[in-house]
Amino acid sequence: xxxxxxxxxxxxxxxxxxxxxxxxxxxxxxxxxxxxxxxxxxxxxxxxxxxxxxxxxxxxxxxxxxxxxxxxxxxxxxxxxxxxxxxxxxxxxxxxxxxxxxxxxxxxxxxxxxxxxxxxxxxxxxxxxxxxxxxxxxxxxxxxxxxxxxxxxxxxxxxxxxxxxxxxxxxxxxxxxxxxxxxxxxxxxxxxxxxxxxxxxxxxxxxxxxxxxxxxxxxxxxxxxxxxxxxxxxxxxxxxxxxxxxxxxxxxxxxxxxxxxxxxxxxxxxxxxxxxxxxxxxxxxxxxxxxxxxxxxxxxxxxxxxxxxxxxxxxxxxxxxxxxxxxxxxxxxxxxxxxxxxxxxxxxxxxxxxxxxxxxxxxxxxxxxxxxxxxxxxxxxxxxxxxxxxxxxxxxxxxxxxxxxxxxxxxxxxxxxxxxxxxxxxxxxxxxxxxxxxxxxxxxxxxxxxxxxxxxxxxxxxxxxxxxxxxxxxxxxxxxxxxxxxxxxxxxxxxxxxxxxxxxxxxxxxxxxxxxxxxxxxxxxxxxxxxxxxxxxxxxxxxxxxxxxxxxxxxxxxxxxxxxxxxxxxxxxxxxxxxxxxxxxxxxxxxxxxxxxxxxxxxxxxxxxxxxxxxxxxxxxxxxxxxxxxxxxxxxxxxxxxxxxxxxxxxxxxxxxxxxxxxxxxxxxxxxxxxxxxxxxxx
Ligand code: ADP
Ligand code: MG
Numbered sequence: 286x287x288x289x290x291x292x293x294x295x296x297x298x299x300x301x302x303x304x305x306x307x308x309x310x311x312x313x314x315x316x317x318x319x320x321x322x323x324x325x326x327x328x329x330x331x332x333x334x335x336x337x338x339x340x341x342x343x344x345x346x347x348x349x350x351x352x353x354x355x356x357x358x359x360x361x362x363x364x365x366x367x368x369x370x371x372x373x374x375x376x377x378x379x380x381x382x383x384x385x386x387x388x389x390x391x392x393x394x395x396x397x398x399x400x401x402x403x404x405x406x407x408x409x410x411x412x413x414x415x416x417x418x419x420x421x422x423x424x425x426x427x428x429x430x431x432x433x434x435x436x437x438x439x440x441x442x443x444x445x446x447x448x449x450x451x452x453x454x455x456x457x458x459x460x461x462x463x464x465x466x467x468x469x470x471x472x473x474x475x476x477x478x479x480x481x482x483x484x485x486x487x488x489x490x491x492x493x494x495x496x497x498x499x500x501x502x503x504x505x506x507x508x509x510x511x512x513x514x515x516x517x518x519x520x521x522x523x524x525x526x527x528x529x530x531x532x533x534x535x536x537x538x539x540x541x542x543x544x545x546x547x548x549x550x551x552x553x554x555x556x557x558x559x560x561x562x563x564x565x566x567x568x569x570x571x572x573x574x575x576x577x578x579x580x581x582x583x584x585x586x587x588x589x590x591x592x593x594x595x596x597x598x599x600x601x602x603x604x605x606x607x608x609x610x611x612x613x614x615x616x617x618x619x620x621x622x623x624x625x626x627x628x629x630x631x632x633x634x635x636x637x638x639x640x641x642x643x644x645x646x647x648x649x650x651x652x653x654x655x656x657x658x659x660x661x662x663x664x665x666x667x668x669x670x671x672x673x674x675x676x677x678x679x680x681x682x683x684x685x686x687x688x689x690x691x692x693x694x695x696x697x698x699x700x701x702x703x704x705x706x707x708x709x710x711x712x713x714x715x716x717x718x719x720x721x722x723x724x725x726x727x728x729x730x731x732x733x734x735x736x737x738x739x740x741x742x743x744x745x746x747x748x749x750x751x752x753x754x755x756x757x758x759x760x761x762x763x764x765x766x767x768x769x770x771x772x773x774x775x776x777x778x779x780x781x782x783x784x785x786x787x788x789x790x791x792x793x794x795x796x797x798x799x800x801x802x803x804x805x806x807x808x809x810x811x812x813x814x815x816x817x818x819x820x821x822x823x824x825x826x827x828x829x830x831x832x833x834x835x836x837x838x839x840x841x842x843x844x845x846x847x848x849x850x851x852x853x854x855x856x857x858x859x860x861x862x863x864x865x866x867x868x869x870x871x872x873x874x875x876x877x878x879x880x881x882x883x884x885x886x887x888x889x890x891x892x893x894x895x896x897x898x899x900x901x902x903x904x905x906x907x908x909x910x911x912x913x914x915x916x917x918x919x920x921x922x923x924x925x926x927x928x929x930x931x932x933x934x935x936x937x938x939x940x941x942x943x944x945x946x947x948x949x950x951x952x953x954x955x956x957x958x959x960x961x962x963x964x965x966x967x968x
Pocket of ligand 1: 538539540541544567568569570571572573574575696720721
């Protein structure tokens, strides 16, 4: 019986009270209990000093060479210092509030200390000090816990469960894979992750667990990909070239070679009888909309309908405006708009016309996927800012037609290697260059001390010319939305006072009603507001060409890709554009990160840098991506394992053994179960 079917209640000693606490942590089964891996380890294993890096937390042992001195800097608060010889090095030790040990720390006494290593000063600021050499390799796991249940208790319960159920732990990985990578067994992985005897065991457990998670993830994606493409074949579409030509002729610009290239990839999909499931990624302003428009026209000329869905009303309206303009040259096509604000008779009429096939292109928000929206013959559906929609929502759209082609769009460039792995169920097209003639946004990093200068600059360079400004207020954790609003309001008050009589200042934040947000945005578009103070709720795709400066508070707290997105709000007109990043961070990492943004305007390059610096890894805001939450693996940090797993998944599925060798049975079962769970989205 699978441990995922056995309740934690069956673990000895777990009574109703403890059961409730475990449930509160999302632990219901023994399987889940085993998979509640420690969030971190505290290590007391003695390390080789030569291997230790600056600021590592390390444990070393040695003999005292300079005896302890102690001083009380406040009553009951003291600082003790001494030095020890560790191998060929003399290390200074600083430890607080250990006055009682002072007389024991004398010449030649062996001691073991744990603490933070300052490489330059050859000093350990210790948190633990033991007399004697303690090479017990101790490493202590810490669990995500809450006030009700302690980390130690969780570990104890896991220990009991392990003793009880060890023989029942199944190994899902085939022998040959474990051998190939020298992975520990499933049972050992559980043992070593929860009760490691040393760092090495914890490391081996993590290697195995991450690999298994990522391999399963890849297998699932690749099976889904095959399934979407081939199980139910789509309809091959054939475009009317004359109409496409008319459309292209009427554009005020020529497509760039990059746009042409991705269009080729898209139309190849449309022409084939497989189903398109493609991600089109390209920087803000790279011209994805017109590519989508041509893809939609392509199927419309063959008698199909098209739909484009955007995450917000503002964005959807913007698409409506630009698509309406683009399609003026082909008046036979009817375009309609649908959102939650389209109600009553109007809405009924649209739904009727849509079902009758009298509307050819539907633009809208997630209203498009509501149950009562029925197309007569939907051929292609475009999802803009796809990461803003969940997997289920995208799946629902897929059900709006018999076998429709889907084009997802994203303005968050992701390095190709990572994109292939993370979105393995989609094909990927990337627009790598902006249309020619775009000005680079000039980017400066300044500290709060220079804010007044920046404000003078804003007045003289921007406002006096009749242009507009975005101010992005400090980033606060999402859970503290109120705090966010408070901050935005403070910034608003201060800017209003500073620019009193010079400019109208508006405030936008997440707590406003949808209508209020729309009104403010509208006023900004109309230049009734010149300075828009906003939390990050302002939309990625919003286009106000007259706004040519953006100032971002606490820039160091944003991810690089997010900063790049925000900067994309400006530089959409013909005027010089500016981005001012406010940051008081003094550490090298923050400076380096902001330096990347200041130096580059290439979204892909910035994404690569973000990946290397392992900043906040904001390609996949956990909630936004629709990607699974892993137990241990991390898509960014473990992308090397991810890449290996992707190749392995491919090889496994291509081999005969997958179907016939019983060693692969657990993986086959796993895939069948997961696919069954998700099936409704892909039928
Ligand atoms: P995004 O990829 O961010 O959605 P848009 O599709 O909104 O970008 O395009 C941004 C702007 O660039 C629009 O005003 C659009 O008309 C314009 N544009 C698109 N393609 C080209 C091109 N090949 N040459 C010049 N301008 C273009
Ligand atoms: Mg766009």
